[in-house]
Every structure is written in structure tokens, then in C-alpha cells.
Amino acid sequence: MHIYHFIFCAVFSLCSPVFSDEDFYQSRACCTFSGSHYDDMEYTLKFAFNDNLMMEFNSTRGNWTGFTPYSVMVAHTWSSDPFDAVVRAVEKKLLCEDNLGLIQDFAVLGSAPTIRLKAVKQPPMLVCSAYNFYPKEIEVTWWRHGQKVTTGISYSEALADGEFYYQIHSYLEVTPTLGDNISCMVEHHSLSEPVVVVWDPSLPVAQRAQIAVGLCGLMLGLAVFICGLIYYQKKPAAYVSVGHGRVMIPVEHLPAGGATLQPDIAAPDEAHTWK
Numbered sequence: 001m002h003i004y005h006f007i008f009c010a011v012f013s014l015c016s017p018v019f020s021d022e023d024f025y026q027s028r029a030c031c032t033f034s035g036s037h038y039d040d041m042e043y044t045l046k047f048a049f050n051d052n053l054m055m056e057f058n059s060t061r062g063n064w065t066g067f068t069p070y071s072v073m074v075a076h077t078w079s080s081d082p083f084d085a086v087v088r089a090v091e092k093k094l095l096c097e098d099n100l101g102l103i104q105d106f107a108v109l110g111s112a113p114t115i116r117l118k119a120v121k122q123p124p125m126l127v128c129s130a131y132n133f134y135p136k137e138i139e140v141t142w143w144r145h146g147q148k149v150t151t152g153i154s155y156s157e158a159l160a161d162g163e164f165y166y167q168i169h170s171y172l173e174v175t176p177t178l179g180d181n182i183s184c185m186v187e188h189h190s191l192s193e194p195v196v197v198v199w200d201p202s203l204p205v206a207q208r209a210q211i212a213v214g215l216c217g218l219m220l221g222l223a224v225f226i227c228g229l230i231y232y233q234k235k236p237a238a239y240v241s242v243g244h245g246r247v248m249i250p251v252e253h254l255p256a257g258g259a260t261l262q263p264d265i266a267a268p269d270e271a272h273t274w275k
């Protein structure tokens with residue numbers, strides 16, 4: 001079972017001309033959502049000066065910690081100030097509690113990968129990349145004339161791509177020749193069925209690009225769809241009922257032109273049943 005874990009941050013930076021052009025001051029307010037329903041929330045607020053952490057507030061501990069002699073003093077003062085505690089509680093509500101529903105929606109639906117397939121000359125290989133997906137688990141396979149390719153393949157790790165998303169690259173050592181039918185297949189829980197991108201060396205470069213563009217269009221559609229779902233989610237219960245890890249929407253509420261989008265996006269096996 002996967003324990004999903006989210007971090008959501010707002011960062012404020014300030015260059016301080018008082019010291020020098022190089023100096024900067026940064027505050028970073030973060031929310032960590034964990035637990036099976038993401039409702040274990042921890043709010044942290046960190047102040048850094050030129051990348052040196054000076055002070056930190058941690059809502060689990062409920063107090064400030066200082067990391068330099070001066071900020072230890074300040075931390076002590078702020079920790080015993082009841083007004084400070086109220087301000088931190090309001091920040092926690094705005095950044096964490098008010099976004100919980102959004103995080104839960106995102107976690108159930110996931111984020112569909114954007115897929116690109118390209119050829120590299122030196123060394124000769126095809127690269128299939130998937131970007132902006134969540135959760136991390138993904139399967140990328142190669143197919144040649146309908147047969148699964150098992151040799152000459154290497155993968156990158158699923159790399160973090162921003163605070164939320166992942167990206168992965170799969171390499172196939174091959175020099176595609178005319179008449180070769182090579183494709184990259186991506187399976188991910190956010191996709192109702194695997195996405196297959198075919199490498200067709202006979203297509204002119206411009207047309208090959210269309211494959212990726214067309215796919216992006218599909219992803220955009222999905223993003224709109226997901227936004228719609230989140231919108232419906234805010235309405236009374238009848239619109240979207242989430243249960244047994246499946247999202248069900250009455251057909252009449254499907255976005256127009258959404259015929260290619262599957263209403264029954266499968267949620268992860270370890271289904272989150274809320275409420």
C-alpha cells in the first residue's frame with residue numbers, strides 16, 4: 001500500500017538592498033498532507049537569509065525554533081506570544097485546511113502524463129518521456145511490430161518534476177528504419193486506457209510533432225474535465241459521488257465534447273473512500 005504524501009508550499013522572496021545586491025531573504029510557508037485521507041496536516045513557516053535557515057515554526061510542535069543565537073531569542077519571544085499563535089492558526093487554516101478538498105480530489109484523480117517520443121542520433125535511440133504525472137507509479141513499455149521489446153531498454157528514475165509531479169524517460173537502443181513500427185506505451189492510473197505513441201519514421205518531422213500536440217490537446221481536455229469535477233464536487237452530493245475508489249458522474253453532467261474522456265477513471269487499488 002502506498003502512503004501518499006503531499007507538500008504544498010508558498011514561497012516569498014525579498015532581495016534586500018540594505019545589505020548588498022546579493023542578499024536575499026526568503027520565507028517559505030508549507031503544508032504537508034499525509035495519512036490515508038490526507039487530513040494529517042502540518043504547517044511550517046521558515047525564514048531564511050541567503051539560504052541559511054534562521055527560524056522555523058512547526059504546527060505539530062506548536063512553537064518556533066531558532067537556529068542562530070539571535071533567532072533563538074526571537075523564537076522564544078514569539079512562542080510565548082498568544083497573538084502569534086492566533087496568526088499561525090489562521091495561516092494554517094488558509095493554506096492547509098482550505099485546500100484539503102483540492103488535494104483529496106487531485107490524489108484520487110491523479111494527473112495524466114504528457115508523453116513525448118523522439119529520436120536521438122548519438123547514440124542511436126528513441127526516447128519516450130512522460131511528464132507532469134501523479135502518482136509516481138507508471139509503466140512505460142516498448143513495442144515493435146506488435147511484440148513487446150525486452151532488450152536494449154534503459155530507464156531513468158521517476159524524477160520529481162516540481163512539488164507535485166513526476167517525469168520519467170525510457171530509452172530504446174535502436175536505429176529505426178523505414179517500415180519499422182515501433183511504439184511506446186504508457187500506463188498510468190490517471191489514464192483510463194494505455195496511451196500508445198507510434199514512432200513512424202516515414203512521417204515528415206512536422207507530422208510527427210502533431211502526435212505530441214494532439215496528445216497535449218487530449219491532456220488539456222482532461223485538465224478541464226478534472227476542473228469540472230472539482231467544481232461539481234463543491235456542489236451538493238448528488239453531482240459526484242466518490243465511493244469504492246471510482247468517480248461516477250451522471251452522464252448529463254459530462255462536459256460537452258468530452259466523449260473521449262472516460263467518466264470512470266480508475267482510482268488506485270488502495271482506494272480512498274471518503275465520507
Ligand SMILES: *[C@@H]1O[C@H](CO)[C@@H](O)[C@H](O)[C@H]1NC(C)=O
Pocket residue numbers: 042044058059060061
Ligand atoms: C515538525 O515537528 C514534528 C514533531 O517534532 C516532526 O516530526 C516534523 O518532522 C517536523 N516537521 C518539519 C517540516 O520539520
Ligand SMILES: *[C@@H]1O[C@H](CO)[C@@H](O)[C@H](O)[C@H]1NC(C)=O
Pocket residue numbers: 061062063064065066075076079
Ligand atoms: C517547542 O516544543 C517542543 C515540544 O512541543 C519542545 O521540546 C521545545 O523545547 C519547544 N521549543 C521552544 C523554543 O519553546
Ligand SMILES: *[C@@H]1O[C@H](CO)[C@@H](O)[C@H](O)[C@H]1NC(C)=O
Pocket residue numbers: 143145146181182183198
Ligand atoms: C503499428 O503498431 C500499432 C500497435 O502496435 C498498430 O496500432 C498500428 O496500426 C501499426 N501501424 C502500422 C503502419 O503497421
